Amino acid sequence: MSWKGLSSGEACSDDAGWSGEPHPDIFVPRAVRDAAGPEPIRPVWRNEAAGVTFQVGVGIDRRFVKWSPPGGIDLTGEAARLRWAAAHVTVPLILGMGSDDQGSTLITAGLPGENAVTARWKADPAKAVAAIGAGLRELHEAAPASTCPFDWTQPARLGEILSGAGRLDPGDWHPEHQDLTVELALARLEHPPDVDRAVVCHGDACAPNTLLADDGTVSGRVDLGALGVADRWADLAIATWSTNWNYGPGWERPLLEAYGIEPDPERTAYYRLLWDLGPRRLRT
Template sequence: MENLQIPDQIKELIGDEPYYIDDIGKSESQVILFSDKVLKIQEVSDESVKEIQVLTWLEDKLSVPEVLVSQVEGSTHYLLMSKIGGNMACDDIYMANPEKLVKALATALRQLWNVDLFSFKPMMTLAKKLEIAEYNVLNGKVDMADTQPATFGANGFEDPHALLRWLVANQPDEELVFSHGDMSLPNVFFKDDHVSGFIDLGLAGVSDKWQDIAIVYRSLVNNFAGVYGGKTYAGFKPEMLFEALDMTPDWDKLRYYILLDELF
């Protein structure tokens, strides 16, 4: 912490509290965890600004972190929030019981989709997401090494430009709901098998419900296969998620939104 330039207002609130650095997840932000608070340090962006708006709007609708201090200094955004209780959905306690995990995730998804969209402004419809994806492609912000193995290469797309062209040409119909935007397992917390909260909502907005399903599905497959950390878990079958949701899987939409996320 001594090497970080923390704004004085935040220093006053964290004092000399013990902390540790969060190294779970794929965020480019630096996340510092205290006993009851979280400090997120990241480059100023539309996403970092929108996260404040989303958290403020959701404070009486879903369990999300409370914004304690949001401060910009130069090109750096410092966000001090309350800490969500419970454990990440990728914690061993849940990964060891896939049936219980998918049921809890289905409940979390329904909580998101049941949020009343009245007065909510941020739109993350497919048109908006493709606009952001195009910006990322044209500005070299897509890391091809940080994608699913089959996305690019001999049996995939030649490059992000080719993937973007395919996404534009194959847009599916949308079932609009309130969407988390990055519904991977580290961004959902459970306590006593109940949803205790959601984090990392910078991509949240009105979007197709299959956006959330696709990211949950990919995250489940990757986590059970040991893609993150190397530890594998037994017992997960893809159909379990859709049985918990009481939905028929739309594999075309799942593939589409997983591919779209490669450009973010």
């Protein structure tokens, strides 16, 4: 699915893959079946690297099995980030990990609430967007950048993009970037804005990765496989962009108001381009 075909509820998507709710009859890997035993299995999310997250069981004892195919997302990196972040904010508890010839798995306990793009929250975007903005500010304030061992800064991300520059294809990019050549896009990325404030960023601040409790407050965060220190606009640029895909136009400013910051068009544009050219395998 291309960016042109992106529909509401599909958080981040491109021709290299798509993310969103998978078909109920999607393939269930052997490791997921083994982890579930007699309990029911429900696929709940597919990421851009063809990995799938499954819910096992129901109710307060439910757990989630994230499965990544060979060559997909590095779940050991996500596990390390979850363990570090758990000391500072609410994230899923790791219950186990494994790998076999079909791929790797990360099993976590369920958190209260549901993701911010379920039908309930898409019908109440004002409350959902306010919670996402406030929750992002909470993460940025609570997690100490000075002791975070993970790097998501502009130099590190641009270095990874440049290492794979030969595979870049403007046809994969968001429509607002498709008029750029690879050379022009890379030239723009060579001149980043000054860092506003270095914080621990989520790394994939699209709306579905925030969980909301019944009262509309943040109950947790998921999919932290790219968590690391960066300018806070690296998260804000994507969180605001995601409101367009998931709730429609007009919700970017309310998210920034809930966060407590004025719009910054220059930083927003830069970090959206950096995101658009970045490796899809890091997106969970």
